[in-house]
Amino acid sequence: MRKINMVRFAGAVAALAVLTAVVIGCGGGASGGGVTPTVGAFTNAAPSNARAIVAQKALQAIGTRQMPGSTLAGAPNLSAVTPQAVTVGAASGDNGITQVNVRAAYDSNNLYFQCDWLDATESVKKNWLVFNGTTWSKSGDEDRLALFFDIGGTAAGNGGDGGTFAQKGCQAMCHADGMRTTSGTLDEWHTKMARSTPAGYSDDKWIDNTVNPADVEAGHHGDAGQNTYSGNNGANNVPKLVWNGAMSLGANFLVGEEGVALAGDPVAGATAYAANCAACHGAQAQGGAGPALASYLLSHSVSTASTKITTGTMAAYAKGVAPANYVAYLQTLPGVPGSALREAQGSRADVRARAAYANGGWTVIIWRALNTGNVDDVVFNPAGGAIPIALAVMDNNGAAHNGTQGPWTVEFAQ
Ligand code: HEC
Structure with missing residues (x-):
């Protein structure tokens, strides 16, 4: 023994x-x-x-x-x-x-x-x-x-x-x-x-x-009670929630109450980004003639990021694409946690x-x-x-x- x-x-x-x-x-x-x-x-x-x-x-x-x-x-x-x-x-x-x-x-x-x-x-x-x-x-x-x-x-x-x-x-x-x-x-x-x-x-x-x-x-x-997570994958594995900019636990974990729905269309955003932004910010937004964007857009709220894209001093880019679509695409680049964390309750x-x-x-x-x-x-x-x-x-x-x-x-x- x-x-x-x-x-x-x-x-x-x-x-x-x-x-x-x-x-x-x-x-x-x-x-x-x-x-x-x-x-x-x-x-x-x-x-x-x-x-x-x-x-x-x-x-x-x-x-x-x-x-x-x-x-x-x-x-x-x-x-x-x-x-x-x-x-x-x-x-x-x-x-x-x-x-x-x-x-x-x-x-x-x-x-x-x-x-x-x-x-x-x-x-x-x-x-x-x-x-x-x-x-x-x-x-x-x-x-x-x-x-x-x-x-x-x-x-x-x-x-x-x-x-x-x-x-x-x-x-x-x-x-x-x-x-x-x-x-x-x-x-x-x-x-x-x-x-x-x-x-x-x-x-x-x-x-x-x-x-x-x-x-x-x-x-x-x-x-009995509630565990610490809920599945974050919706239909076709589209995330139910993405970060809203708070990211209190860093880039590996998503706290449910800090999450928001994707505000724009990431498919449309990917196409528009490749045509209008990639030349300066890099194909994966890693930076180039313009700064890296992935971290910027994760750690800023959607509205802040949208405003920046709309009013920033960078050279003119093609208008007519909703800023939210760019933001939605950029938010996907590091991936999104498969679970949204929450407080456990009861005996759990x-x-x-x-x-x-x-x-x-x-x-x-x-x-x-x-x-x-x-x-x-x-x-x-x-x-x-x-x-x-x-x-x-x-x-x-x-x-x-x-x-x-x-x-x-x-x-x-x-
Ligand atoms: C001609 C090059 C160029 C293009 C094209 C361009 N940008 Fe920029 N962008 C820059 C530069 C340079 C800066 C930094 C100066 C500034 O804020 O204007 C910048 C800044 C930004 C910022 C702010 C980043 C920060 O850290 O404050 C965002 C967000 C941004 N760009 C998004 C976009 C998006 C989305 C597109 C495509 C629709 C785009 N940019 C197209 C050059 C470009």
């Missing part, structure tokens, strides 16, 4: 002093080894005791919307926790990932994990919508991490070489018709680098014994997460209340002994994954 030891936070002041000396990954976290205790971007910089190190009250105080993008900002800082090597291997296909370094900790309110692994490419463009001047298509996937726990303690699968989740881990749930149980339920925290962590969450799901030969996902269910919002890619690998930090009070979630009882866990990582793929082989448990240090 292989174990992940769960550290108990204790001795707050000393622990915090250590924590601030180390900066995790990129983005948030403590800044530059200063002496002021900080835990991510939380405002409770100097909690009075260890159990407040990443206290639930502080989490709630962050507000109703926190969309970090690809950064660890706002995450609990686990850098003082010793990582443990968790070996993973081919489960469905083989993505070559062999090890995940896991830090685990808990306090009186919450449970925390930090998972680090090597991945040569950062993949965050799931269902990216691309325009070729005439038609739209979608392509691309995302990197992911999944953690599994037995909700009732009795989940059985009899897949692979048989047995229960506690005895065999993921292999017990592996069936030709999908990952599922034969009885009992699993909690699944599906951390998605395009669709959930940019919005601040791991997608909270659960698995039962539902079978549908036509749908390998039939045994997977979202927790229980698992907070951050992910950042740096130095050839991912760092993911996940935290959740020990007991959410929701029936679709596992309850963690640190006094109740070790609990089975399984873990899998995906590399720009929703199906192929490498995971723990055989049983693993989490033990709570007392």
Whole structure:
């Protein structure tokens, strides 16, 4: 039986002093080894005791919307926790990932994990919508991490070489018709680098014994409430929303409430752009005799861009084409995210997460209340002994994954 030891936070002041000396990954976290205790971007910089190190009250105080993008900002800082090597291997296909370094900790309110692994490419463009001047298509996937726990303690699968989740881990749930149980339920925290962590969450799901030969996902269910994303591809993969210029999460993610419908006709715009603008601004608006335009038009509102095209001092160009058509075309050049991000709600919002890619690998930090009070979630009882866990990582793929082989448990240090 292989174990992940769960550290108990204790001795707050000393622990915090250590924590601030180390900066995790990129983005948030403590800044530059200063002496002021900080835990991510939380405002409770100097909690009075260890159990407040990443206290639930502080989490709630962050507000109703926190969309970090690809950064660890706002995450609990686990850098003082010793990582443990968790070996993973081919489960469905083989993505070559062999090890995940896991830090685990808990306090009186919450449970925390930090998972680090090597991945040569950062993949965050799931269902990216691309325009070729005439038609739209979608392509691309995302990197992911999944953690599994037995909700009732009795989940059985009899897949692979048989047995229960506690005895065999993921292999017990592996069936030709999908990952599922034969009885009992699993909690699944599906951390998605395009669709959930940019919005601040791991997608909270659960698995039962539902079978549908036509749908390998039939045994997977979202927790009650709302997840962090909605599909952004309309008919013929035309995006429903494009950026309105806010781009608060940069050019990889689209926050739904910052999105607007394409104001013009990008097909007409592509034709008109090639005839009237490309000579000075470049075929892909990369610049030339005139400045590069792609970034300009993404980071300015449609009305600002239209006004600029209409009233700019550049040499006269063919009139008679609506400025919005040029803008619509230029907005397509970098592609458009396949999902619009939104705030999670209900039980689907229980698992907070951050992910950042740096130095050839991912760092993911996940935290959740020990007991959410929701029936679709596992309850963690640190006094109740070790609990089975399984873990899998995906590399720009929703199906192929490498995971723990055989049983693993989490033990709570007392
Ligand atoms: C003869 C060369 C030329 C052509 C043709 C031309 N532009 Fe320009 N454009 C420029 C130059 C030079 C500038 C920078 C000076 C200015 O703002 O007038 C510019 C500026 C702009 C700006 C403002 C960029 C910024 O960063 O402020 C936009 C938007 C723009 N052009 C769009 C277009 C569009 C759309 C077309 C085609 C309908 C077009 N331009 C045709 C030369 C050209």
